[in-house]
Amino acid sequence: MHSKKQTLQKYYVGIDVGSASVRAALVDDCGTVVAHADQPIQIWEPQPDHYEQSSADIWAACCSVTKKVICGVDAHQIRGVGFDATCSLVVLDKQFQPLAVNCEGQNYRNVIMWMDHRAVSQVERINATHHRVLDYVGGVMSVEMQPPKLLWIKDNLQEPCWKKAGYFFDLPDFLSWKATGVTARSLCTVVCKWTYTSDGGWDDSFWKMIGLEDLVKDKYEKIGNHVLSPGESVGKGLMPEAAEDLGLPAGIAVAASLIDAHAGGLGVIGADVKGHNLPCENQPITSRLAMICGTSSCHMGVSETPIFVPGVWGPYFSAMVPGLWLNEGGQSATGKLIDHVVRGHVAFPELQSKAAASAHSIYTYLNSHLDLIKRSLPVGFLTVDLHVWPDFHGNRSPLTDLTLKGMVVGLTLSRGLDELALIYLATIQAIALGTRHILETMEAAGHHINTLFLCGGLSKNPLFVQMHADITGKPVVLSKEVESVLVGAAILGACASGDFASIQEAMAKMGRIGRVVQPTHEHKRFYDKKYEVFLKLVEHQREYRSIMNSL
8 A cells, every 4th residue: 555645745765685685665764664575586506516597687677676566646746766685696798798697698697696615725825915905804814705706617617707897896886787778876876895995096906816806907897996985876877768667757866776785784773772771772773783684694794994804704994884884794594594594394285285284384383382382381392302404505704614514413313393493493593603703793892882783574573583582592572573684675775865864864764663672681690501502513524524534
């Protein structure tokens, strides 16, 4: 339903490209999501750890969902458009046509996804340089960043791709180019994923040292030599061709984009918390941590001065909130891990059947089932003998170890729904314990965080939220609008339109608190012990590996 006061209202369109779908929302200037729509996008996995997408498929989905959310609204009330997306790599030729990033030569598959881990040997070579730019990514570059992917293309697709490539875009920047025809890059993408620095720009010596001197020769035209701050207006706004594709008026403001996690951070971290009895009230925004929890999870903390945190990306200046330094921790598989564990269990068909019969989602049903089997115990205590190490896709933070594997300790021969519910619970706890590990590392380096702000798909799961509160010992704030990433994208459009004087002003007005979940302090001793076991698991895994490597 659209607002009845349309004639008085200003609207903004936020478009979010996630891993598996594109979403759009029509958002008013108070941060209310008036309409939203989503559409799945394709993912190809031609071989293990290779994940690819199509920029044409992604743009078509952007157009489809945008037309849905603006239906019935006077287009002249729409003041701006903001994009966010995963930090995937888009490759185009010199005529802006898609180029294959695969050995099969399928040009429509021209996107290497953020979660693609094909460039392991390339990132090892980069990290062996110990170049100074690595200080700004926690000391060790991730395989999920763009330099190793570029190096992989040069090493493996020299003739069909590298030599023909005209432009390498981060996906958020591809979208703003597609909308405006301007090849400017966002400070967020180039600083966080490409080693650009806000004060010094590109470092020629780094690209030459890793074997990508080709990019230096053309003054970085292929990867961006015009950089804008997130929320800054791009070019002359929406160009006619894109306007027709999206169903919007030509010329409306288009904002320099953000990575999806950063848009989520923007949508929640600046909310007014007065009257909620939170420890961050009357404290600077630096006391807050934004967690964006979906397929993967990102942990975004800001500071007034640069803080170098081992194993945590950053510090990045003005990459999310202008004027503040950003540190970004992360877990490469969270929602994807929960889904993997649950769907791979032998009792999953039974779960699926019973959930359908009760007209509930499988996760709502599992949460209810845990309440049934807990008896007199708190739900979390059911895993006293069951422990999970959650790095089934390697560790992004704070250990920065791609080679780590998942672990489960405490399995039995039981195969029923009770056991599925328990492994589901233990997996959620493991993800929350991983968050505690990241938090403690950030705090040891100089951050002072007392409140978590959660958004993303997993924040809709009350068990996931409560476990994060209990295990970290910190209150969790949930936004009034569950689609905080879309609100963050809309905030960009609002700033580009000129309706707000700053990102901070828009954040305070458009990001709103919905609910606060407090930790259960009497459970602290149990989770302290779980955390001890959690840290022992990785110690043992490294011991086992050391033994086997001695062969």
